[in-house]
Amino acid sequence: MEFFFTILVVILILFLYNKLNNRIKNLENELFNLKNINKSNENENIEAIKKPEVQFSNENKQEKEIVQETIIPERNEAIPQKEKFNPLFDFLKQNALTIVGILTLVLGIAYFVKYAIDKNWIGELGRVGIGMLAGIGIMLIGYFFRKNYKIFSSIITGGGIAVLYFTITIAFREYHLFTQSISFILICIITLVSIGISYYYKSETLFIFSMLGGFAAPLMISTGESNYLFLFSYISILNIGILSIVFLKNWKSTGWLGFIVTSIYLLYWTVDHTELLSIPFYIINYIVFYVFALKDYFKKNMISSLDILMLVLINCLSTLGLVYIFNDLQYEPVIVFPLIFAIINGALLLKESRNKNFSTNYSVFTGITVSLITIAIALQFKTYLITTVWAIEATLLLFLWKKTNLNIFKICFYILFPLVIIAQAVTWTAYISINDLKVIFNPVFLTSFVTIITILINQFLLKKIPAIENRNHSFFEQAYKVLSFGVIYFALLLEIIYHISERSSAFIVSIGLLFTVYYIFALLICGKKIHINTYIQSGLIYLFLVFIILNASFSGSEIVIAILSKKIQTPFYGIHLLYWIPFLFTLWKIIPKSVFLKTQISYWLLSLTIVLMISSELYHLYILSNANSILQMDKLGDHFSILYLPIIWAILASIFIYYGLKKNLSELNKAGVALIAITILKLYAYDVWQMDNISRIIAFIILGIILLLSSFLFQRLKNIIRNMVDKKENDNKNESS
Structure with missing residues (x-):
């Protein structure tokens, strides 16, 4: 009964949709007619507002210029540039319902299949068949909408592809209908089909769906065995395909997707199972995404901000991974890869210098080359890898911010610098676990030294950035200074304390x-x-x-x-x-x-x-x-506190009050009076009862003399000040008269 009720509801929805669709078409026709009317009116207005022919003498050209500026305003005003993330937000706002709708539909199909399974309506093969048919059906719906509703069609088709991926995964994991090899082949076929559809639709959104499925495929059919050779051979082929699409269609978002996912896979492999086998894949990854970052440079001799960021990241991550492998497996020299990357960037730097092009490109290649050489030198002295690389990369980002004035490098710098501090703090913990470190020339302090040098360079660069005068930038600069001086302080202090x-x-x-x-x-x-x-x-x-x-x-x-x-x-x-x-x-x-x-x-x-x-x-x-021993300290301390301390405090209080009156510093006067009050309170409340008669007499006499002399000095000073004030008033009266 519930099944038939569901069918009735679906039919009713389709009937209402058909009526609503007809209504929308009528509205579209009306809007189209209104646009044509408005366009014709605008053309008439433009014809009506023309520059009047006004006769001017040759002698009065300035008058002509003024009239022209008044009648026809300049149209070369700077148009505010849209923020870079506005297209993403617009896409989400305009297609949020579509995205939520397709996710809801996929979940609805999944719940329906689960319900059918619970009721034993269909067997395992039937369940897989329903999933495949549902996925293909959703893709066909997207196909029919492809002409008039391109983005809507892409999202619908992507949902259908997701259903196919999940169906194959469940058939392999839960029902064991396919072997791992067949499951992988089926997922690859789905990926290739989806890539072909996205290319046919000219849809970057659908291509991203396809790539997500392609990168997730190994996880879907994984049995827990670490077959990294097969995994990264497959991922390398995917990345080469992405690079081809980037050159054909200029879909750069797919390149970033490939870089992020591949980097996560590579770093996980490096940490989980460090072996030399991963080095060729690091090199392939470096070449693919280095070429991706330089696509516009090869074609137009220009590099965008995101391309520069990609260059920084690919050099940084490749250096981290490869040097980590060499360190962990104890191979030498660890500096070989930073130097190779420096040579590659140095070749492009040489090309720019020969062309005498000292623009942004020159600055980018200079910064990256110098950073890689610096990392190589630091690693040769056995500094800690992550701290050194991050500290130098943070300085590189700040340098790029200074040269390009692009906010993306400022944001990345402010994200990376706290990580540098955290990495440096972790490095300092080595002082606890390592024994017999040499003075200064030890890995911990040399790492700190690299961080200190980069911090000082950062301070110099921050002073040279004009935008730093802005109030918010000034706050960040001062906060950065506080953190920087804190890092330098702890680096020196911990080295001293260790030794x-x-x-x-x-x-x-x-x-x-x-x-x-x-x-x-x-x-x-x-x-x-x-x-x-x-x-x-x-x-x-x-x-x-x-x-x-x-x-x-x-x-x-x-x-x-x-x-x-x-x-x-x-x-x-x-x-x-x-x-x-x-x-x-x-x-x-x-x-x-x-x-x-x-x-x-x-x-x-x-x-x-x-x-x-x-x-x-x-x-x-x-x-x-x-005192000759520690046992005498308490007795001598009590004697000093009772006999000498009140005298010391009384003298200091007198000095405070005298100086406060002389310089007209009321707070210093108050401090002196407060100290005298504490001294007298201590004397009468405690000291008197702890003294012998002779000490009591001496203390009272000395303290009394000090207080009387202080009082006399204060009175004399007050008279001097009063006489000076009276003299000044008389001088003023004489001048006025």
Whole structure:
């Protein structure tokens, strides 16, 4: 009953479709008549609006030009160029229903066949027969629509081809009606038929369907055995067919489809089962798609942006795969293939230079050739393959962006550079697993060195791109700088830590923090030369002060403990104190000229840094001068905290307040007052109850004298400032009178 009901519904749909189709034809005729009427009206209007014949004297040619510009406006205005992806979006918008419809129909047929199977209406051979008939029937429907509805017909026919592919696959996998060889032959026949139909229809869309089926065929009839020789022989034949179609029909999307799918197959083979057998197929793949990328170059001596991208990708992926095989199988020399590819590109570069054509083509071949030679040199020094290749390719993309000003290379650069950072981070993990690396001349640091060089070149190239002045580009440039300096920092720091990893933890921490302080200090000094903007400079100063605090308090304490434990020699404390040099220089030269002091919190952080630095270092020197062992540290520390620390804080607070009043810095005054308040609170709430009588008397007397002297100085300073203000007001009155 359900089956007959379905037939009735289909008949009803066909009846309604016939009526709707007639209505659409009537509307098309009406629109055609309206277009003819509008066209005739436009012609009449054009005839009516003609340039009037106006007589001008020979002496007044400018007047004639003005009248001509007024009557007939220029038609040579630049027409906005459509975005490259608009055709794709238009295709999807206009044919979304068709695509969804054919997918729904294919699923409907599949569910119907499944229902028939569940009801045991048909056997296995009958099921395959229904699938084949359904596929052929759908293709015939597409054939009848081919003239008036080309894209619709292509999608319908592609759906029919998909039904045939799935039918053969199910017949082989589920029902075992065909052997693997027969199934493959049948799928190849379907592919060839679909290629012939697409060529006959002149439909690029249908050809893409055909190629997808062709590339998926080996997966459809796979039994799990890794017969790569057969697979890539078949794929190579497909790619040569694609290349032929590209030259005949200029269907470049099929070339990109072939490149992407073939690259995935090749890379999977390389990782899954590394063997020399894959090398000839890499070379065939390189030749086919290199010729594909240079099609327009051979014919018109021009290269489009997508062709340039193909050249970059085919050289990059081929180099990665072939060098990986040589490395994994331990063959030498690994640089042979990068050099061969460099020679091929160098020959085209030589051709351009002989013709004295120094346009985009010259820049492209120069960039690729130099990149491949650089990769070869880096690999000769045993650097890590993926990190090196990606870092150099990112620089190549940026170079191409600069030379061609095409956004596709900018997008690819911003996609690839984060991958470079990830690959570099993975490379650094080798420091954990590898022992006895040489200083500097080891694979890990040499890889980092290549990355650093490419980063510096990238910085130079970014400065030379005019579009960088745009606000969004400027943001990306500054973000790139932050990431770049981070990579350089970790590359140097990890190399240093690796080679001192046998020393005590206090030694490692101290050297690491000292290096960090000097690294940030170097960035602050070179800020103008490397074009660090004011906001990043301000952020670096904040970071600099934080690491100064860590050096003074945490690192210093660890060193004192290590010295008393006999793990570090006492003179090392002098090396630790070297962080004072960049701090004092920054405080004297860099901070006053920056925007750092324009925020209120900056004075508080600066005051905190000075207090902690002086307090910590005086405490450390006191301990080293008086302690003979680590057991004496706690007692001496309590004595210093109770007796000397309030005095130190009181002196510093007085300096802050004095300097704040002198320079009219209210936040510094507040910091000084806050420090005095903390000192008094600490003295009365804790210190007094821990002192003996003599220490209590000494502390109170000294602190009281300091506070009185500070108060006197502040009063005197206030009077001086008041007298200066009064004198200025009197001078102004005298001048006005």
